Amino acid sequence: MKNNLLFNFTINKENNTVNVEREFAANLDLVWDAWTKPEILDQWWAPKPYKTVTKSMDFREGGMWLYYMISPENQKHWSKNDYLVIHPKKSYTGLDAFCDENGIVNTDMPRTKWTNKFSKSLDKTLVSIVATYENLADLEKVIEMGFKEGFTMALGNLEELLLKK
DSSP: OOOOOOEEEEEETTTTEEEEEEEESSOHHHHHHHHHOHHHHHHHSSOTTOEEEEEEEOOSTTOEEEEEEEOTTOOEEEEEEEEEEEETTTEEEEEEEEBOTTOOBOTTSOOEEEEEEEEEETTEEEEEEEEEOSSHHHHHHHHHTTHHHHHHHHHHHHHHHHHHO
């Protein structure tokens, strides 16, 4: 079954950003929880066949989400998101990084500054995402690593999950 939910994915090399707009057929509370509660994030964040496992999450300004994506071969790829600004049920900004199991940042890899905005309309919720990179080389590196394909798959996982709620 095909839906008519909005999905836009654009890359702006002049601003070193990826802009994503994704609509979900779910209420704002549920969509917000899906992005901010580890027990729900773990169900959709990784593109299949990877799975996400949260080690710790402290969703507050100055807090951090430490997690890994595990491959079918049991390889762990650690990441963290340092939460910078949170406006409950409206938006949050975080600085994402590849890291080790203790949250020590891998400085050879780009960091992503995520700004996620949430808005409701009738029976839908729109999530507007801006992923910002320090420079064009960092943006191009994450695109080459399959960011668009992986994130699109993860958002599809979220859509499937929300349809079950």
